[in-house]
Amino acid sequence: MNDMPAKIDPGTFWRTLGARAIGMTIVTTKGEDGPAGFLGLSAAHVTADPATMLVSIDKKTSALAGVLSSQCFAVNFLDADAGHVSDAFGGKSGLSGADRFVEGEWTALETGAPVYGQALGAFDCVVEDVIERGNISIVIGKVVAASSRADGEPLLFFRGKVMKGFAAA
Template identity: 65%
Template sequence: MTIDAKTFWRCLAERAIGATVVTVDGRDGPAGFLGLSAAHVSAEPPTLLVSIDRRTSACAEVIKRGRFAVNFLPADARAIADAFGGRSGIKGAARFALGEWTTLVSGAPVLRTALAAFDCQVSEVIDRGQVAIVLGLVVAATSRGEGEPLILFRGATRG
């Protein structure tokens, strides 16, 4: 027995999660998306996972380039979350005009004001339904050590 996708998403929305933006230095410029599933896998070796909808342009870029960054958004980054979540009408590389971006090791964009950011090298891709579950070995990380997170809850951001 399975449930329908609408019920699945409605129930998942009852869990508050920290807002993340997953980025990649794409061949045609930077790309990214609002990540709802960034999670740690292991501390030894340091590994994260992200689930990426295969329909997003960033998915193909992450897999081709073999790298990505995960940015934990601060409470004042609602406009960035809306842009990368497709709610603002801003598309493509224009989303990176919001905020200041830098890089660590891989070249993937890292938000300077992120609470923390992880630079990852793709170590494995698992296909599951319409998503690619991407495991990334963390090659660099940075943390501000202060600030409050932007939270996603019931489909809205709260800071």
């Protein structure tokens, strides 16, 4: 009974995790040098009462400093037409920092963290707790505002590729 299971290598971990389709999510904040954000594929809900979200942020991610200093972040769920936003925050467009926030596409809710205007949904959060684990910070936030659209299809990430929408079962 004391036999520990074998350690799973990172390649196996990511390949297995990639078998789960997830919505493309951009996590944004207001930093000292302007808006900041990153592709947040590990954003998740914690509980609905009280409404709480969490995001895992690699310590190398420049937006982490903004989240910690402003004590706020927004979780933006991208629609199928937001491939350019996904590319910008995923490092495929050559843009970085505040240059990824195209004027006219962004707004704000309660905290001032940037919210993508065409997001399928967005949660605006204030930081409640930060848990350090390995090379990431798990940031837990209380939802203070939310918005959602009744139309549109999601931009998905599945097996390492971005996909538009989904086929209903």
